[in-house]
Amino acid sequence: MIHIENFSKKFGDRTAVDNLSLKIAKGEIFGLLGPNGAGKTTTIRVLTMLTRPTAGKIVIDGCEASHQEQHIKSVIGVVPQHFNLDSDLTPWENLELHGRLHHMVPQVRNQRIEELLKFVELEDRAHEMVQKFSGGMKRRLMIARALLHQPKVLFLDEPTVGLDPQVRRRLWDLIRHLKNEGLTVLLTTHYIEEAENLCQRVAIMEKGRLIAIDTPMELCQRLGSYAVEWADEEGTKTKFFADRNEASAFAATLVTTTTLRQTNLEDAFVELTGRKVAG
Amino acid sequence: MLYDIWTVFWRDWLVLKRRIGRFILSRMVSPILYLVAFGWGLGRNIQVNQGSYLDFIVPGIIALNSMNISFNSVGSPLNMSRVYHKTLEEYLIAPISSMSFVIGKVASGALRGLLSSLIIILLAFTFGAHALITIWFAIALVLNCLVFASMGLVAAMVMNTHEDMANFNTYVLLPMSFLCATFFIPDHLPTVLRWLIEFLPLTHASHALRAIVSGGETPVFSLFIMAAYITAFCGIGVWLMEKVRE
Numbered sequence: 001m002i003h004i005e006n007f008s009k010k011f012g013d014r015t016a017v018d019n020l021s022l023k024i025a026k027g028e029i030f031g032l033l034g035p036n037g038a039g040k041t042t043t044i045r046v047l048t049m050l051t052r053p054t055a056g057k058i059v060i061d062g063c064e065a066s067h068q069e070q071h072i073k074s075v076i077g078v079v080p081q082h083f084n085l086d087s088d089l090t091p092w093e094n095l096e097l098h099g100r101l102h103h104m105v106p107q108v109r110n111q112r113i114e115e116l117l118k119f120v121e122l123e124d125r126a127h128e129m130v131q132k133f134s135g136g137m138k139r140r141l142m143i144a145r146a147l148l149h150q151p152k153v154l155f156l157d158e159p160t161v162g163l164d165p166q167v168r169r170r171l172w173d174l175i176r177h178l179k180n181e182g183l184t185v186l187l188t189t190h191y192i193e194e195a196e197n198l199c200q201r202v203a204i205m206e207k208g209r210l211i212a213i214d215t216p217m218e219l220c221q222r223l224g225s226y227a228v229e230w231a232d233e234e235g236t237k238t239k240f241f242a243d244r245n246e247a248s249a250f251a252a253t254l255v256t257t258t259t260l261r262q263t264n265l266e267d268a269f270v271e272l273t274g275r276k277v278a279g
Numbered sequence: 280m281l282y283d284i285w286t287v288f289w290r291d292w293l294v295l296k297r298r299i300g301r302f303i304l305s306r307m308v309s310p311i312l313y314l315v316a317f318g319w320g321l322g323r324n325i326q327v328n329q330g331s332y333l334d335f336i337v338p339g340i341i342a343l344n345s346m347n348i349s350f351n352s353v354g355s356p357l358n359m360s361r362v363y364h365k366t367l368e369e370y371l372i373a374p375i376s377s378m379s380f381v382i383g384k385v386a387s388g389a390l391r392g393l394l395s396s397l398i399i400i401l402l403a404f405t406f407g408a409h410a411l412i413t414i415w416f417a418i419a420l421v422l423n424c425l426v427f428a429s430m431g432l433v434a435a436m437v438m439n440t441h442e443d444m445a446n447f448n449t450y451v452l453l454p455m456s457f458l459c460a461t462f463f464i465p466d467h468l469p470t471v472l473r474w475l476i477e478f479l480p481l482t483h484a485s486h487a488l489r490a491i492v493s494g495g496e497t498p499v500f501s502l503f504i505m506a507a508y509i510t511a512f513c514g515i516g517v518w519l520m521e522k523v524r525e
């Protein structure tokens with residue numbers, strides 16, 4: 001569904017994305033992870049036609065970005081990292097503008113707007129000004145907007161920042177549900193457990209380069225399925241083992257408090273990128 | 280394409296409708312000041328071309344005011360939307376052409392310019408001006424609004440901060456307001472300056488409006504120049520909309 005070949009993006013001398021190649025299948029939920037400044041947002045901006053690549057080929061829904069931009073734009077939905085709602089309009093008007101921009105038939109449009117406002121629990125504030133909304137409410141509205149025109153591919157750039165746990169869970173459920181209906185999702189997040197929970201495959205980027213791409217499970221098993229964690233003067237340390245007995249034998253040799261647990265995606269992420277990301 | 284133009288226009292119309300009262304009131308302030316200061320105060324004893332100064336200056340004020348309103352109602356919101364609010368992205372992501380966006384925005388800016396000109400025309404009548412409103416007058420006015428709405432669009436796409444936008448106003452629009460045959464006929468200025476002024480779009484707007492009001496020949500040349508400016512600015516606007524994705 002999404003096909004990226006040797007894509008690079010430079011801003012002046014700085015290379016934001018360096019020779020990235022990636023294939024994402026229809027109906028897949030794909031996670032893009034990486035520390036701040038890794039190039040995740042830049043990748044999404046290029047895939048959503050907001051920025052043109054310096055080099056490389058991008059194909060979405062069978063259409064090549066360089067010639068069939070309008071078709072691609074009509075089949076994608078985007079939740080950007082920053083708020084970009086029109087604060088001079090109400091939520092309803094924001095959605096209506098979006099529907100009109102996507103050439104939706106008025107009847108369908110109004111029905112979808114109602115459904116989605118209900119889904120993000122903003123139906124009783126549909127006619128207030130967006131300006132007065134809280135951060136989480138704005139993000140919910142942006143999610144509703146991205147889904148309004150029933151896109152085939154959804155791009156979510158840190159969609160759950162600032163959402164309360166209930167809404168976040170509901171969004172996860174929704175994403176899974178949409179995936180079952182054939183929607184392809186590309187999301188970035190700093191909440192590694194979110195990616196572990198949701199994504200069939202994840203890619204880890206660092207400084208514009210792809211450093212790993214696999215299922216969350218595989219990435220964890222590469223390190224070893226078991227982790228022993230302990231603290232000494234230098235901070236928290238972790239060591240990985242393929243075998244549970246080996247792990248507990250090692251834990252027994254330590255004098256401080258230790259934790260023996262299964263390796264998670266966050267361990268893999270930290271190992272691969274060499275530093276801890278802030279949630 | 281027509282539908283997309285309408286969508287872009289519709290959004291601005293929605294916002295304008297919500298503030299129409301405030302819009303009209305605030306648009307009355309500066310023309311009233313001009314009319315009082317130059318029409319009543321200064322102009323009592325001045326005759327220009329055998330007419331009253333008030334009659335001379337009304338077309339100038341209309342030209343200058345429609346310039347300011349058209350320019351600023353596209354320029355500053357669009358600049359804010361591109362640089363700060365990022366709401367321009369909503370249009371960039373949508374399957375619409377850059378051309379539709381440009382035309383829709385320019386049309387909505389021109390509409391505001393026209394509304395505020397209408398306010399001035401009504402005010403000018405109450406101040407005792409004898410203006411002759413014809414179809415050509417309307418055409419010249421619409422062209423002027425379009426010129427500056429499209430110039431506002433270009434400026435908004437080029438300037439990278441709100442402050443630069445304000446500077447553009449000070450360095451480009453403000454000098455034009457005073458020099459471009461709005462308050463006087465620039466016949467006595469040095470030749471070089473006169474040439475420069477002849478080149479500026481607002482000069483043609485004031486010429487055209489004044490010629491029409493005084494019942495002279497239809498100023499085809501000036502109208503043509505304005506049309507050329509509109510085409511050029513819209514063309515540049517479309518190009519900048521494409522370039523913004525680089």
Ligand SMILES: Nc1ncnc2c1ncn2[C@@H]1O[C@H](COP(=O)(O)OP(=O)(O)OP(=O)(O)O)[C@@H](O)[C@H]1O
Nearest residue numbers: 011014015016034035036037038039040041042043
């Ligand atoms: N418009 C731009 N002009 C110049 N440099 C840019 C621009 N946008 C991004 N960059 C640079 O590209 C690099 C990648 O940025 P990007 O926003 O893609 O990171 P990210 O992975 O989304 O990070 P975060 O987790 O903080 O959102 C950074 O070094 C950034 O400074």
Ligand SMILES: [Mg+2]
Nearest residue numbers: 040041042081
């Ligand atoms: Mg980012």
